[in-house]
Amino acid sequence: MRETPLSTCERAAVLAAISRGVRLDNRGFLEVRDINLSFGKEYGSCTVTLGETRVLAQVTCEVVEPRPSRPNEGKLSISVRLSPMAAPHFESGRGNELMDELQMILDRNIKESRCLDLEALCIMAEESVWQLRVDVTVLNHAGNLGDACNLAAVAALRHFHRPDVSVEEDGRVTIHTFEESEPIATYMKKVPVCLTYAFFIIDENIHMLMDPSEKEERVMSGKLVVGLNPHGEITSLIFPGRVLLSKKDIMNCIKSAFKKAKFSAEMIQNLVDEDIVKRKSSVKVDGFAKNLISDTVYASHMVKKTIDKGQNFKFQVPRESDEENGSLNDEMDEDINDEESGDDNSDAKPNKSDILWRIQSIRQASTKDDDATHSMETDGESEEEEKKPKLTAQDLI
Structure with missing residues (x-):
């Protein structure tokens, strides 16, 4: 199914608002939407909501043979899936330009930046290592999927715990359950963060804003995806689009991104540490159930809403002349x-x-x-x- 194009009125309304310094959702040009993280019952399961954009990330592991070129390092693979429930024009099993772009952002920002200690995943050199697989699924597309997918993947890796193993004298590897032995946390050297800037050319003037929404992405002339960590290192720099930017504009975007990156990295670390402490203190984990509304709660909510709405009306008995x-x-x-x-x-x-x-x-x-x-x-x-x-x-x- 093809994507429904924006009408001329919608496109003109977005551009007119941006030219006057206003966004449709009443945000500032450098203001990011609200970010919420929630973890599932298992380690390595995380959902991220960026405004109305929702992404699910799940980390799994298995024992495999290492690469001949790197016999003492584990493996890391990342895959992105655009679910048909995220947008009507997404088709399962078929790739598109957006999927290729998201795959490139995650590979460069997480895999190629070597933020994960792959040597800690080695069980026996040249024989067996851990392979971590990160499956990222887009549940709802409301703009800026790159930032949301990166947050979900990094938080899931930071939250993941792999089972403990023991190696016998004959080389056999025994994998222990979580009840038999305490799981081992995944060690990340640095927390990479991804920030997206959108550019609009209106009357020969370039307007820049952060965290574009879905409508803004369909109107923008180009964007700049900056991947960096709070230590001041740039992990990736992707510039898709047809806008020519000067060196000064790019440096301004990077300086602004450093301030946001530190806050996002600290938020991920604090939320992950809080959830791990709860699990280790024998607190019952609700998982994603707390994000759902049951039928009884929804029914009572609708009844209350109807009562509150009915208080504004005055019932009058019709009278004769x-x-x-x-x-x-x-x-x-x-x-x-x-x-x-x-x-x-x-x-x-x-x-x-x-x-x-x-x-x-x-x-x-x-x-x-x-x-x-x-x-x-x-x-x-x-x-x-x-x-x-x-x-x-x-x-x-």
Whole structure:
């Protein structure tokens, strides 16, 4: 499925906002979206959210033979997968330019920078070493996938613990479970951080901003991906796009990136250390469950939302016009006055506003009139019968 292009109005709105120094999400040009890290129940499982962008990274390990050129070093492989749930135009099993770009960013920033101590992964030189595999899956694409994938991969590697092994005299390798022996943490020399700058050419002027969103990426003229660590070393520098930048602009981006890199590296280290301390103190690990909302919680949330929304409304009973109300009240007053003056056998006086009682009273009045006329007819017949002479036995004789 092809990506749906932006309309002319959307493109013009993004460029017009940037030309006036405003972004659509009300951020500053050098402001990064909120970053959240959460760890799964197993070591090496991490999800990173950068705004609405969400990425999952999982680290696994296995025992393999080392390379002949490096017999005492372990192996590290990184793979990126664009899930179809991340965006409609991502197709599983098919690569594209974005996947190749993300793969290049992670390889240069993590693998080629040698931030991981590969010699510590050696079990027996020239015979067996550990191979770490990092699988990065994009769950939601909302812009700046390079930074999010790098954060997820680095945090997962920093959080990963491999099982302990023992080597027998005959060269056999025994892998112990976590219950049998305490797992061994992965040692990282430095924490690499990736920062992305987007450039826009508007009226022959170049505008620069950090952490571009998905719409900004589709409008930008080019970008600069800076990979570095908090020690001041540049691990990678990728410059895709068609924008010509001067040396001064590139140096300004690198200086700004150093300030952000130190904060991101400290955040990753602190969050990973906190989670490891909780696991070692026998605290129950919730994993990703804390990021989910159960059906009962969601239902109660919707009920509360409906109640709060309903408090703003005023329910009014529809009323008749004033003329109809006036005539109706007059008729009801007359009926009630007549009953109070004449009828002793009537029921207790009901409420005036009871329309059903009014209808019932009218029916009772009509039935009373029918009974009165019927009684008058019967009385007249009886009087005529009394006026006629009655026949006796003597008259017949």
